[in-house]
Amino acid sequence: KAGVTQTPRYLIKTRGQQVTLSCSPISGHRSVSWYQQTPGQGLQFLFEYFSETQRNKGNFPGRFSGRQFSNSRSEMNVSTLELGDSALYLCASSLNRPDVHEQYFGPGTRLTVT
């Protein structure tokens, strides 16, 4: 079974631009979560989507948004990029069942904002 895939793997953007990151979950997984990882703040939860609906949201500004499609693929968008948005963005998928709800992570997208 193929794992979680994320594209692109690396991105360099300029402050003020916007960016869209993509995530394809493991087949059959309907829950997709996004995280931001930085050396200073560690792993921070951005949001979770399940069946095309945002179910949970972390404490990030409205510049960070996402969506999920009917095939469970998900995108996240960051508008008006700031230098502090430079980070590794991780996507994770899960079956989200009471007996099986561990998350499986993709390799991440490394975003650099200059």
Place this chain on the structure above:
Amino acid sequence: AQSVTQLDSHVSVSEGTPVLLRCNYSSSYSPSLFWYVQHPNKGLQLLLKYTSAATLVKGINGFEAEFKKSETSFHLTKPSAHMSDAAEYFCVVSDTTGGSYIPTFGRGTSLIVHP
């Protein structure tokens, strides 16, 4: 509310010696607990999980963890460290929030393995 504390930000061992990475948790419900490993510039890989079955959980690469409810701990151990074990390790707790399982991650423990 749930939280997790990894008691050491760095652990340094020699190759062939035992590894102990400590984790304490707090959860309002019967928690699920996980350990993940992250090698440089990679995503997180699930090492093992506890979901209210056996308290001693065996994972991949020779790692295991013991759930101790009385101590609210879930420490990760390995009898003999290998150079390839050098990585960042995350302890994770999750319980139900509105029907979903949103995990809380510890800050991570960096395992350094000396030859």
